[in-house]
Amino acid sequence: MHTKMKIKILAFSPYPPCPGGGTKATYEIFKRLNPEFNIDLVTYQKELNKLNFVNIYHFNIPNGESILRGFRYITFGLIKSSFLCLKNKYNLIYVKNLTSPGIIGYLISKIFNIPLVVHTSGPDVEDIELLSRTYGSFSKFYQKLIRFFVRRQLISAKVIIANAKRDQEAVKSICEKNSKLIYNGVDFDLFNPSKGNLRKELGFTIKDRVCIFVGRAAKEKNIETILYAAEKLKNLKFLFVGPETKDLEKFGKIGENIIAIGNQKETSKYYLSADIFILPSYGEGTSNALLEALSCGLPVVAYPAGETPYLIKENINGFVVNNKERFIEKIDLLAKNKKLRNNISKNNRKFILENFDWNKTSKEVEEVFRSVTKK
16 A cells, blocks of 8 residues: 655744744644645754654753854754654754744755755844843844854755745845745634633733733833833733743832733733833834734734734724834723724734635745645
8 A cells, every 4th residue: 555755854943932923933834734744853952742743852942032042952962863864864853933943954954965945034134233132242243143144044945934924025135036925814713803702810800901012021121111101001900921020120210010921821811901002113024913803803003023014904903113113002002992902803813814824824935845745
């Protein structure tokens, strides 16, 4: 009896329980892949929720923005993946994020002559300078290193998957190659306005207007602008999902109207506990948190990073602003105008259902994998 040959992939990516959009995208895509694919994933930390056809190799490297974290991952990743390549024959290498995962994938691709597929994540091609600011005195060195390897990855890749239209533009400016646009998706059933919320458990009353931020406490997320808004809009509550209070302290004053609950495995009920989603980020691709908030029907106030200006239309599904004062002004407008919030809520849910489906995303990535192995 003839059995279909497996397509064996060596992958490098952040993965649960690491926070971040790249983590979620990789997990959601892999979860839906056809059984013909068999993946060896080299990542940062141990994932307890195993997926069929995904073998996970991890190093228990803790979360954080330290440059040493990236170097540890690159060092261990190169050693482990070299042994894997000596043991297995891979059809292709896949990297999600062109920083540390991309550096390992590029070098292993060159050493073992394996086709490379790279998948951008926003700032890794759009704004490398912004990413480098996190590393203090190492920022200039980090910036030069990443610029060199990003260019080499893009030139060498058989296929470049762009996470956003702005990623496509950035790719073109770096190496004059075309990329394939594949958007992230949303779990429609999980991020659903009809699901329950946690307002009571979080201590919010019916009268409270709640703004929610979901993401990491990283410099590119512009946390200081949210803290500034919280200080000016003391009548509103500001809920942080991802950071803890100690993570926010380096960005500014923590007012009494700020609640930080740390990283949560399940975030849908927190979105549904809020009235407004806020994202004053300087660096994004297509933000998973933004898509999830839209799926939950939340109006959005965001800075014009990554795909946000293409997704958010004024008074239809939220507002795109470019400074602190406008950020505060639009949050205040939405907080006071229930009718506007309700109208936007209907628009947002419909928009997501029509355009962002993880099943579609995964199938498009599958087709990329198949096209590379056929060549």
